[in-house]
Amino acid sequence: MKEKRAQLKEIYTAFDADTRDQVKGCACTRGCSFCCSQAGSIDITTLEGMAIREVMDKLPKSRQKTLTKAFRKEIKLREAGKAAPCPFLMKNNACMIYEDRPFSCRRIYSAHVCSQDAPPAVSRRVMERAAQTIAALQKLDNTGYSGHLSYILYMLSVPAFLKTYTAGEFKPEEIMEFGKAHRIVINRMMG
Numbered sequence: 056m057k058e059k060r061a062q063l064k065e066i067y068t069a070f071d072a073d074t075r076d077q078v079k080g081c082a083c084t085r086g087c088s089f090c091c092s093q094a095g096s097i098d099i100t101t102l103e104g105m106a107i108r109e110v111m112d113k114l115p116k117s118r119q120k121t122l123t124k125a126f127r128k129e130i131k132l133r134e135a136g137k138a139a140p141c142p143f144l145m146k147n148n149a150c151m152i153y154e155d156r157p158f159s160c161r162r163i164y165s166a167h168v169c170s171q172d173a174p175p176a177v178s179r180r181v182m183e184r185a186a187q188t189i190a191a192l193q194k195l196d197n198t199g200y201s202g203h204l205s206y207i208l209y210m211l212s213v214p215a216f217l218k219t220y221t222a223g224e225f226k227p228e229e230i231m232e233f234g235k236a237h238r239i240v241i242n243r244m245m246g
């Protein structure tokens with residue numbers, strides 16, 4: 056798992072290096088939270104979820120409790136078909152886990168300032184490179200799954216699932232019902 060986590064960082068770094076020229080001069084600024092509050096789905100792999108859990112475990116207990124409530128609320132809003140801001144988005148519009156944010160957040164930028172009528176504008180080259188990166192992330196996490204952040208973190212909070220996953224076992228039948236209901240995909244079936 057430690058080795059895979061190191062490879063995860065290498066994949067992020069390679070993407071950043073490869074897309075630097077396209078992203079340079081983009082309209083994104085500190086404090087803009089358009090993508091964090093309007094994102095349809097912030098998809099992550101289970102391996103990314105493990106990295107995020109580790110960051111969450113180091114937060115003060117009070118903040119962990121607030122986050123647990125925020126995730127419950129976000130799931131309720133999503134299931135009611137409403138837009139829900141990411142639970143990691145803070146009041147000052149900064150990301151609580153910025154250094155460890157998942158690839159879904161790293162790949163998004165925009166050539167113009169976004170609004171409801173003007174969603175992010177991303178170059179085709181970056182989109183293609185992002186698709187390759189997602190395939191690489193899913194291949195790296197070949198006993199895991201991909202899906203919206205809140206659902207993957209929920210799965211990892213279930214002791215039986217966590218045990219199976221951290222042991223490197225592959226038992227998709229354990230999550231079949233939950234997976235179908237929440238659009239969770241099996242990484243090794245992708246690409």
Ligand code: SF4
Nearest residue numbers: 091141143144150160
């Ligand atoms: S994890 Fe951070 S960057 Fe990603 S959507 Fe949430 S607040 Fe935004």
